[in-house]
Amino acid sequence: MSTPVLLTMSGSLRKGSYNRMLIAEAVRAFGEAEVIEGDLDLPLFNGDVEDAGVPAKVQTLVDQVARADALIIGAPEYNKGISGVLKNAIDWLSRSKPPVLKDKIAVILSAAGGRTGGETGHFMTQSILTQLQVNVVHGPLILVAAAPKEFGEDGALNNDFLKGQVADRMARLRQML
Helix, strand or coil: CCCCEEEEEECCCCCCCHHHHHHHHHHHHHCCCEEEECCCCCCCCCHHHHHHCCCHHHHHHHHHHHHCCEEEEECCEECCEECHHHHHHHHHHHCCCCCCCCCCEEEEEEECCCCCCCHHHHHHHHHHHHHCCCEECCCCCCEECCHHHHECCCCCECCHHHHHHHHHHHHHHHHHC
16 A cells, blocks of 8 residues: 555644644554645635635645545534534535545544543534544544643653553554555
């Protein structure tokens, strides 16, 4: 197989977000790959905008998803739900013709400052992607609770158990490609 292409998508736009750090940990654990960072700073989905022509930033993301062998999604939890940024991106992607999400392989990871590690946002993301026929790589949920304590100043996970979970999931992803 040629070098796999991974598209990373963080449901948090903040550069220093814990979900971005968790995605970076997953990319390191995966090993050799071409990594593309998806820009989810998109206009809000609006059917009238879509009818006038898909915005260039949205088309870029659609093209990136089509090209990727797998998606690594950081799914934060905002107010006990999926982040608006991630939901909006999925809404745009779900409208593509042909459907770029169908049969795509994805890993979902979540990190949050609270005690559940983004569990509700994770479940909601998984539920939406499953409905869109994305093949989510299953296993124990990767939820990083109390995220400020779990990442070092270098942005890497400093918890060996969590690092092992991420490494195991990425090994499963590699086997599926």
